[in-house]
Amino acid sequence: MTPTLWQHARIATLAPGRPWGWIDDGALLVQGDTLRWVGPLAELPAGRPPDAVHDLGGALVTPGLIDAHTHLVYGGDRAAEFELRLQGASYEEIARAGGGILATVAATRAASDDELFASAAARARALVSEGVTTIEIKSGYGLSEAHEARCLAVARRLGRELPLTVRTTSLAAHALPPEYAGRADDYITDACSWLAGQQAQGLVDAVDAFCDTIGFTPAQTERIFLAARHLGLPVKLHAEQLSDQGGAALAARFGAFSCDHLEHLSSEGVAAMRKAGTVAMLLPGAYYFLRETKLPPVAALRAAGVPMAIASDHNPGSSPGLSLLLMLNMACTLFRLTPEEAWRGVTVDAARALGLADRGMLAAGLRADFVVWDAAHPRDLAYRYGHNPCLRIIRGGVETIRP
Ligand code: DI6
Ligand code: FE
Secondary structure, eight states: OOOEEEEEEEEEOOOTTSGGGEEEEEEEEEETTEEEEEEEGGGOOOOSOOSEEEEOTTOEEEEOEEEOOOOOOOSSOOHHHHHHHHTTOOHHHHHHTTOTHHHHHHHHHHSOHHHHHHHHHHHHHHHHTTTEEEEEEEOOSOOSHHHHHHHHHHHHHHHHHSSSEEEEEEEEETSOOGGGTTOHHHHHHHHHHHHHHHHHTTOOSEEEEEESTTSBOHHHHHHHHHHHHHHTOOBOEEESSSSOOSHHHHHHHTTOSEEEEOTTOOHHHHHHHHHHTOEEEEOHHHHHHTTOOSOOOHHHHHHHTOOEEEOOOOBTTTBOOOOHHHHHHHHHHTTOOOHHHHHHHTTHHHHHHTTOOSOSSOOTTSBOOEEEESSSOHHHHHHOOSOOOEEEEEETTEEEOOO
């Protein structure tokens, strides 16, 4: 197979060694779905002439974006709950009154597979249109064996039918379904037993839980993690979002890929994550939409060298947005990340949070997932918001049609 050359690009490879992994007048040589060579055009190795040459005229090229935490598959919406919150009800109050996540569970159970697919596909296309090439999708709105499997199957179908790599996460321990009211431990017993079937059907890449006062206790979370470990499945955790439960330290003990949210993370939690190499998944959209006031400990995470990923956390209750570019801006304005940290958060560190070693940067041997932007520098994309300068998307070496 002869390679394809993409040349005259300003490239932010995000590879280590220099800020942004920057290359001024760069080129990418692509063979099949893989990058064969990335560097300054003047240093392009001599060899077989490429069978196609694309001149990018000095446009910016970055790795494909990775949205490593979403709840994309669900029925209905929660606009009415938004209005209730504007009138003063809190997210926790609504959840304790049987609304919140459980309202979405009812709407999800009532939707057909095709309805779930159609609504999730429309949302996925919005993310793709901004250069997202890899996405993680959690279950967690089915909360029964059959409905959880159905939502994971819809996520897998999105990966087959859209120009996206989809990684799936089982989040049965998201909320207690009404039929188990007062029997959370029984629910966890059953949720643990569903994992083997999900794995046998190829539906699950990782396991997550919501460890919080309106979610599950650390002891219940640990039971889910033990079941995942027994099957060799990696774990991650919604940890320290609304309160400090010591969830991050627990997840770190299980070698979690990531701990997510982390507004209430303690210094012990930071130290445990550093030791385990766990990624801090920061979710500025949920922080913004729930009008949180407690910031995640970004300075402590940075000082400890804990990698920080950024994701949309798209879900109907706490983060209904569909723009990873907006999350770049919010990570900077709300959490005080530098634009380069925010970019690493949706590329290199997002890949790490999914355990994917083949993407997140532009370098020889990695996947040819990259985006061409009408911008001079990636910091411009963190600076502007409500603006999508995506020109072209190349995924696995193939140009995809921008939705
Ligand atoms: N924390 C969140 O922010 C989402 N899930 C979770 O555990 C919210 C999900 C929802 O409100 O539907
Ligand atoms: Fe989430």
